[in-house]
Amino acid sequence: MTTIDNGVNVKALLDAREVLKGAPEAAQFTWRASSKWEKGVRSTTTIEKFFGLGQEQTHKNETTFSSDHPEVFAAEDQGITPIEYLLVGLAGCLTAGVASVAQNRGIQLRSVESTVEGNHDIRGILGADSDVRNGYNDIKVTFNIDADASKEEIEALVAQSQKRSAVYDALTNPTSVTVEVA
Amino acid sequence: MERFTTVVVGAGHAGLAASHFLTARSIDHVVLERGEVANSWRRERWDSLRLLTPNWLSRLPGFAYAGPDPDGYMTSGEVAGFIADFAAVSGAPVRGHSAVTSVRRSDDGYLVSAGGGDVSCRSVVLASGACNVPVVPALSGFIPPEVRQLTPFDYRGPASVEGDKRVLVVGASATGVQIAAELQRSGRQVTLAVGEHVRMPRLHHGKDVLWWMDASGVWDQSYQEVDDLDRARRLPSPQLVGTPSRDTLDLNTLTGLGVELVGRLATVRDGIALFSGGLRNVCSLADLKMKRLLAGFDQWGGVAEKTDIEPTRVPANARWKLDLGSGEISTIIWATGFRPDYSWLDVPVVDEKGRLRHEGGVVDSPGLYALGLPVLRRRRSTFISGIEDDARAVVGHLAAELGVDAPAAASQTG
Numbered sequence: 362m363t364t365i366d367n368g369v370n371v372k373a374l375l376d377a378r379e380v381l382k383g384a385p386e387a388a389q390f391t392w393r394a395s396s397k398w399e400k401g402v403r404s405t406t407t408i409e410k411f412f413g414l415g416q417e418q419t420h421k422n423e424t425t426f427s428s429d430h431p432e433v434f435a436a437e438d439q440g441i442t443p444i445e446y447l448l449v450g451l452a453g454c455l456t457a458g459v460a461s462v463a464q465n466r467g468i469q470l471r472s473v474e475s476t477v478e479g480n481h482d483i484r485g486i487l488g489a490d491s492d493v494r495n496g497y498n499d500i501k502v503t504f505n506i507d508a509d510a511s512k513e514e515i516e517a518l519v520a521q522s523q524k525r526s527a528v529y530d531a532l533t534n535p536t537s538v539t540v541e542v543a
Numbered sequence: 544m545e546r547f548t549t550v551v552v553g554a555g556h557a558g559l560a561a562s563h564f565l566t567a568r569s570i571d572h573v574v575l576e577r578g579e580v581a582n583s584w585r586r587e588r589w590d591s592l593r594l595l596t597p598n599w600l601s602r603l604p605g606f607a608y609a610g611p612d613p614d615g616y617m618t619s620g621e622v623a624g625f626i627a628d629f630a631a632v633s634g635a636p637v638r639g640h641s642a643v644t645s646v647r648r649s650d651d652g653y654l655v656s657a658g659g660g661d662v663s664c665r666s667v668v669l670a671s672g673a674c675n676v677p678v679v680p681a682l683s684g685f686i687p688p689e690v691r692q693l694t695p696f697d698y699r700g701p702a703s704v705e706g707d708k709r710v711l712v713v714g715a716s717a718t719g720v721q722i723a724a725e726l727q728r729s730g731r732q733v734t735l736a737v738g739e740h741v742r743m744p745r746l747h748h749g750k751d752v753l754w755w756m757d758a759s760g761v762w763d764q765s766y767q768e769v770d771d772l773d774r775a776r777r778l779p780s781p782q783l784v785g786t787p788s789r790d791t792l793d794l795n796t797l798t799g800l801g802v803e804l805v806g807r808l809a810t811v812r813d814g815i816a817l818f819s820g821g822l823r824n825v826c827s828l829a830d831l832k833m834k835r836l837l838a839g840f841d842q843w844g845g846v847a848e849k850t851d852i853e854p855t856r857v858p859a860n861a862r863w864k865l866d867l868g869s870g871e872i873s874t875i876i877w878a879t880g881f882r883p884d885y886s887w888l889d890v891p892v893v894d895e896k897g898r899l900r901h902e903g904g905v906v907d908s909p910g911l912y913a914l915g916l917p918v919l920r921r922r923r924s925t926f927i928s929g930i931e932d933d934a935r936a937v938v939g940h941l942a943a944e945l946g947v948d949a950p951a952a953a954s955q956t957g
Contacts, residue, residue: 499820499860517831523824533820534809 365469365509367460374461387415402436403429444497448477450528455502458522468514471507478502500532547573548945550655550664552646554580554637556603556626556927557915558670560934562635563604568942572664574635575657577642581626583672588619590700591725593785594927595717597751602928603629604935614751616785643671647889652910666910666941669888669899673916674881680713683877685811687867691874698722698876701729708873709733711816711865713808715740716779719878720792724784727800734865734872735797736818738807741781742829742855745791747837748846752783753926755840762923766903775918776898779880794826794855805861814868818861826855883916904937910944912937 381388390413396406409423427440434442441449452475463470479500485493506515523529549565551558554576565572576582594601599613601622606629608617617625630637641659648654652665677694686692695718697703704710704726712723715737727733743752756762769775784792794804806819830852837850865872885893892900892907900907903920913919914934923929 513831513834516827517835520824520827520831523821524828529821529824533806535812535817 365464365467367464367468367470369461369464371461371464375465389413399427401429402434403427403439444479444481447497447528447532448479448500451500451502451526451532452477454526454528455504455519455522458526459504459506459518462518462521462525463508463510466514466518468518469509471509472505473507474505476503497532545660545662547571547662547664549666549668549941550575550653550662551668551670552643552655553577553669553671553915554630554635554639555583555670555672555915556581556629557672557930557934558668559626559630559633559635559637560604560930561668561670561912561914561938562637563633564934564938565941566633566635568938568947570938570942570945570947572636573662574637575641575643575655575659575662576637576639577658579639580630580637581623583674584619584623584626587674587696589695589698589722590619592619592721593617594622595780595783595785596753596926596928597785600753600757600926600928601625602931604633604931606632614789615787644887645889646887648908653890665945666912668937668941669906669911669913670915671883673883675884676882677877678880678882679877680808680879682808682811683875685814686875687814689870690867690872693874693876695722695876695878695881701726701731704731704874704876706873707731709871711736711872711875712878713875714738714779714878714880715782715794716878716880717781717783719876720782720794720797721784722876722878723797723802724792724800727797727802732801732803733797734803734805735794736805736808737794737822737825738819739779739825740794740829741779742793742833743781743783743791743836744793744833744850744852745783745789747840747850748844748848751789755837755844757923757928759840759843761836761839762926762929763921765921766918766924769918769922772918775922776916778917795853798856798858803862804858805865806863811867814866816865816867818863818865820863822861823857826857830854904933905940910941912941 390411392411394406394408396404398404406426406428407423409420411418428443428446429438429440430436430442431438456473456475459473460470477500479497481497482493484490485495504519508515548570549572551561551572551574554574558574562572562574578586593616597613598608598610598615598617601608601617608625638659641657643655643657645656646653646667649663652663653667655662655664655667677696679694683692691705693703707730709732710726711734712719713736715735719735723733723735745752747755766772782793784790798804804822806822807825809817809819811817833852882897885897885899890908890911892911894900899913899916901913904913906913914937915930917925920933920936921929924933
């Protein structure tokens with residue numbers, strides 16, 4: 362096999378899989394975000410620390426995200442809409458999956474682009490129609506991939522990426538969510 | 544106490560194959576059977592079930608199908624008859640109605656407690672089957688009481704389902720697709736919850752798809768060569784059915800019959816079943832894997848002619864919830880797999896997921912062996928025709944441990 366490099370350290374991932382098979386407690390991660398109301402419908406969320414491999418971990422840098430709503434929602438639009446962050450998460454997760462699976466299968470990628478569209482009937486959140494849900498009705502992801510592979514191999518990359526995606530799973534399957542007042 | 548060199552637990556095809564090779568090596572043994580020979584084929588199958596493998600693949604040591612229809616598929620009753628004939632021909636020392644209640648270590652081997660009394664022995668072959676208990680997910684505990692829940696063991700045919708309301712079948716492997724098709728044809732409206740599955744056409748270029756598996760060598764792959772053995776051993780049965788007309792039974796067939804497809808049953812919340820939104824991807828995965836499998840067959844066979852199989856038709860807007868308390872459905876059938884029962888095995892060789900720890904049938908306790916489990920020694924092990932090589936190898940190991948020399952007749956085939 363010729364050496365290909367998508368910049369993914371697959372060996373480390375495969376090693377981790379073997380180690381964690383016998384150490385499920387080390388595989389328990391907790392991702393954390395801290396949020397603060399700014400003004401109106403705008404808030405700021407920072408992410409820096411998480412827990413995993415049995416101890417506290419810190420990202421190299423703290424990242425700050427602004428959430429707001431667009432002017433058509435009568436807001437100031439100083440950040441993206443919270444529901445758009447779900448699209449960011451889904452695209453980021455599936456793209457990482459495509460790169461990892463391609464690396465593992467010896468497929469050299471040249472470019473991976475995608476568009477993610479979520480269809481949303483906002484009558485739900487406005488309370489205008491109780492039969493309409495609050496969240497997305499459906500989401501469509503379209504990948505454009507240039508790689509040294511057949512069309513079917515590329516389709517298989519994308520399918521496998523969905524199969525192992527955390528965000529895809531979180532969006533397609535129900536998750537128990539607890540919201541409390543401290 | 545009665546003593547044998549070897550005790551075989553279970554008189555199905557696996558236990559009887561073990562007995563065949565033990566006899567060939569003159570190792571004294573008894574085959575303990577909870578009911579009668581081929582018991583599960585007599586009592587734990589729905590009425591219309593036929594083998595997934597064609598008759599010509601029904602091969603046991605020194606014994607093969609010799610009837611007029613090599614391309615047909617045996618009914619459960621015919622399988623039971625076939626195995627019983629093998630037991631008679633091989634003169635297996637079967638002790639029926641002698642359910643094993645405990646196997647535990649003794650000073651020089653094992654102590655086996657059974658309905659007919661305790662037996663001591665130096666070695667034990669576990670051949671009690673891979674499908675003793677239907678697996679029902681924990682979320683079944685959240686199903687409202689007015690919805691009736693059945694397992695494939697409770698299901699004999701459409702008459703097992705009371706009333707004429709919608710039926711939810713959970714699981715789209717061989718069991719689920721067969722039951723869904725049968726119920727839909729009987730006039731019930733069926734909703735089928737589809738997770739990961741294995742799609743296959745019944746025929747490929749006019750030959751049974753399992754002919755290609757057999758002939759191309761796919762089934763000969765050893766357990767040591769399988770990429771992800773854990774996954775291979777857990778792989779659900781392919782979407783196949785054995786019918787005289789040799790029809791394909793995939794999700795498109797079911798859609799054509801009017802079955803409603805929904806995603807994997809993810810959870811039940813407040814009496815509402817929630818299905819995964821990932822239906823499209825599990826269908827894509829199955830389509831891609833099937834294409835790769837068939838392309839591999841064509842490459843092996845040098846077949847240039849292309850087969851054109853329609854991709855799985857996934858409903859544009861599969862529903863993702865079903866109110867179980869609304870009266871829309873009356874019955875849920877759990878076609879969510881089977882597992883072996885080792886509750887009577889008092890030897891610490893079962894892992895935390897209930898699976899036997901073994902290397903190609905040699906269990907992680909001296910003198911203890913297993914036969915008749917999926918991908919035990921090779922992919923073929925999952926099927927009846929895989930038992931001959933497996934039983935020969937496992938009994939060979941057992942005999943070597945006992946220090947019993949192989950008789951000439953057996954060594955030439957070993």
